[in-house]
Amino acid sequence: MQTKLTKLLGIRHPIIQGGMAWIADASLASAVSNAGGLGIISAMNANADWVREEIRKCRTLTDKPFGVNIMLMSPHVEEVAQMVAEEKVPVVTTGAGNPSRFVKMWKEAGIKILPVVASTALAKMVERAGADAVIAEGGESGGHVGDLTTMALVPQVVDAVKIPVVAAGGIGDGRGLVAAFALGACGVQMGTRFLVADECTVSAEYKKKVLAAKDISTMVTGRRLGHPVRAIKNTYMNAYAKMEADSNIPDEQLEQFGVGSLRKAAKEGNADEGCFLAGQIAGMVKRAQPAREIIDEIMAQAEKMMEGVRWDV
Amino acid sequence: MQTKLTKLLGIRHPIIQGGMAWIADASLASAVSNAGGLGIISAMNANADWVREEIRKCRTLTDKPFGVNIMLMSPHVEEVAQMVAEEKVPVVTTGAGNPSRFVKMWKEAGIKILPVVASTALAKMVERAGADAVIAEGGESGGHVGDLTTMALVPQVVDAVKIPVVAAGGIGDGRGLVAAFALGACGVQMGTRFLVADECTVSAEYKKKVLAAKDISTMVTGRRLGHPVRAIKNTYMNAYAKMEADSNIPDEQLEQFGVGSLRKAAKEGNADEGCFLAGQIAGMVKRAQPAREIIDEIMAQAEKMMEGVRWDV
Numbered sequence: 326m327q328t329k330l331t332k333l334l335g336i337r338h339p340i341i342q343g344g345m346a347w348i349a350d351a352s353l354a355s356a357v358s359n360a361g362g363l364g365i366i367s368a369m370n371a372n373a374d375w376v377r378e379e380i381r382k383c384r385t386l387t388d389k390p391f392g393v394n395i396m397l398m399s400p401h402v403e404e405v406a407q408m409v410a411e412e413k414v415p416v417v418t419t420g421a422g423n424p425s426r427f428v429k430m431w432k433e434a435g436i437k438i439l440p441v442v443a444s445t446a447l448a449k450m451v452e453r454a455g456a457d458a459v460i461a462e463g464g465e466s467g468g469h470v471g472d473l474t475t476m477a478l479v480p481q482v483v484d485a486v487k488i489p490v491v492a493a494g495g496i497g498d499g500r501g502l503v504a505a506f507a508l509g510a511c512g513v514q515m516g517t518r519f520l521v522a523d524e525c526t527v528s529a530e531y532k533k534k535v536l537a538a539k540d541i542s543t544m545v546t547g548r549r550l551g552h553p554v555r556a557i558k559n560t561y562m563n564a565y566a567k568m569e570a571d572s573n574i575p576d577e578q579l580e581q582f583g584v585g586s587l588r589k590a591a592k593e594g595n596a597d598e599g600c601f602l603a604g605q606i607a608g609m610v611k612r613a614q615p616a617r618e619i620i621d622e623i624m625a626q627a628e629k630m631m632e633g634v635r636w637d638v
Numbered sequence: 639m640q641t642k643l644t645k646l647l648g649i650r651h652p653i654i655q656g657g658m659a660w661i662a663d664a665s666l667a668s669a670v671s672n673a674g675g676l677g678i679i680s681a682m683n684a685n686a687d688w689v690r691e692e693i694r695k696c697r698t699l700t701d702k703p704f705g706v707n708i709m710l711m712s713p714h715v716e717e718v719a720q721m722v723a724e725e726k727v728p729v730v731t732t733g734a735g736n737p738s739r740f741v742k743m744w745k746e747a748g749i750k751i752l753p754v755v756a757s758t759a760l761a762k763m764v765e766r767a768g769a770d771a772v773i774a775e776g777g778e779s780g781g782h783v784g785d786l787t788t789m790a791l792v793p794q795v796v797d798a799v800k801i802p803v804v805a806a807g808g809i810g811d812g813r814g815l816v817a818a819f820a821l822g823a824c825g826v827q828m829g830t831r832f833l834v835a836d837e838c839t840v841s842a843e844y845k846k847k848v849l850a851a852k853d854i855s856t857m858v859t860g861r862r863l864g865h866p867v868r869a870i871k872n873t874y875m876n877a878y879a880k881m882e883a884d885s886n887i888p889d890e891q892l893e894q895f896g897v898g899s900l901r902k903a904a905k906e907g908n909a910d911e912g913c914f915l916a917g918q919i920a921g922m923v924k925r926a927q928p929a930r931e932i933i934d935e936i937m938a939q940a941e942k943m944m945e946g947v948r949w950d951v
Contacts, residue, residue, distance in 0.1 A: 476808030
């Protein structure tokens with residue numbers, strides 16, 4: 326299935342793997358790229374040396390295109406931005422802002438740039454700055470979330486920009502991929518379903534929680550500090566929500582409480598103190614599978630639905 | 639276009655108009671039904687006499703099927719439930735709970751029952767109780783909202799029940815209708831787009847606000863009291879949000895603050911003190927049109943996209 330996204334990135338299937346902090350490393354990224362999607366390494370808050378090592382590891386594991394997700398609020402963002410240009414990674418996705426100051430450097434390095442956006446205003450801004458496509462992410466996704474949902478955001482972004490639009494948030498199977506096409510997107514980004522990929526190095530407890538999740542198993546906290554995140558309900562999330570609702574607890578204390586919780590979930594598998602980021606479609610994720618099987622299953626379902634369809638995706 | 643929904647309800651187009659309190663009256667409902675959709679009269683918190691009068695008025699305006707939306711938390715719910723059975727209205731949709739105690743009476747009156755649900759658990763419960771279909775509504779909708787979004791909720795409800803599923807929330811055009819089909823729904827319920835229908839008797843200020851809305855123009859308040867509602871950002875909503883975040887303000891004061899705000903928006907057009915319920919696709923609603931034109935436009939767009947498609951919707 327060829328779409329504007331597969332043509333833009335030179336990939337086989339219109340599926341990008343989300344850049345999940347503490348999770349999306351060379352192992353998962355290379356598996357997704359080898360399966361015909363676009364694997365992504367998360368640069369999260371890491372320094373350039375760590376990210377460079379993952380990039381080089383990824384290159385030993387795949388000869389297919391892959392990308393790096395750069396969190397624009399990272400304290401190491403300048404050195405990481407420079408490094409990915411030196412390494413000439415095929416694709417960069419960005420989160421938490423407008424990457425315009427890096428666009429020239431990345432373009433000169435031949436990098437395709439796909440910022441994640443949560444509003445039409447940011448989509449228009451990054452299009453003007455030179456982005457090759459945008460990833461319109463709805464608030465049903467895991468991790469940092471915006472207010473708009475995929476169903477409402479994607480068609481509005483499609484109407485607002487001329488560059489290709491990728492849908493993210495709430496997509497876990499072939500039905501979601503076809504729905505994204507219907508809304509005007511040319512591909513999807515998925516995180517949650519890849520959490521249980523065999524090649525995903527996240528803790529066993531994390532995978533267990535995703536596989537056990539129901540539709541209502543996630544919640545959002547962090548709105549008060551302006552950085553809402555969606556994660557699976559547990560002791561940590563409930564405690565955070567309770568503190569957040571108490572306006573007598575100062576912001577600093579709340580901020581402090583969250584420190585280390587992602588690492589505790591992803592690396593240590595600390596069931597109670599970890600923050601297990603996941604999207605609302607966790608309830609649809611029922612089986613651990615190799616990344617290739619996940620992608621093949623989604624594509625088979627979508628291709629069957631798309632038989633006879635003549636949309637320009 | 640025939641779907642499980644058009645066959646179940648005996649309507650021409652798979653579009654149900656949302657049952658908006660203070661807004662969805664005989665005028666709008668009959669216009670939507672005459673245009674081939676399913677018009678809905680909102681029983682809101684009104685008594686049986688008021689609702690009966692709207693039903694009879696609707697019958698003078700259309701000979702097509704229409705429905706009544708019954709809010710299960712209404713103080714008048716028992717008498718309204720009884721009255722719709724006496725009146726043998728063709729369809730009842732329900733909100734805010736499980737209508738199981740009325741199912742037998744309504745079935746005997748030949749009424750089709752479509753509860754609005756926000757989770758797979760409630761969907762399964764109402765299916766067991768005898769519902770004919772469910773309306774799975776995502777939190778991008780206007781008015782009372784659940785946590786799950788349309789993109790995440792609809793396929794999970796489709797997998798959880800055997801009865802037909804209608805998608806609601808975030809749907810404003812033909813693309814949304816086709817996306818709903820892709821997710822496994824057999825029709826949609828739309829509220830926001832019908833707010834600006836010529837036959838909608840809501841205040842001029844309300845229509846103005848919807849037409850001026852952008853993608854990010856709505857917000858949710860009321861989570862603290864367990865009844866979150868989505869509405870257009872204005873003086874009222876900002877003030878409510880501020881009070882809600884202050885845990886030194888007692889719940890009673892918050893509750894009191896909201897009283898009358900829907901009426902002020904819908905009937906008085908009070909720009910600052912009204913609560914202008916609307917969904918996230920308000921940003922996509924750009925023109926006031928007759929209900930028939932809205933429906934025809936959506937169907938033409940969807941039918942063009944569905945050419946050659948062989949989905950079982």
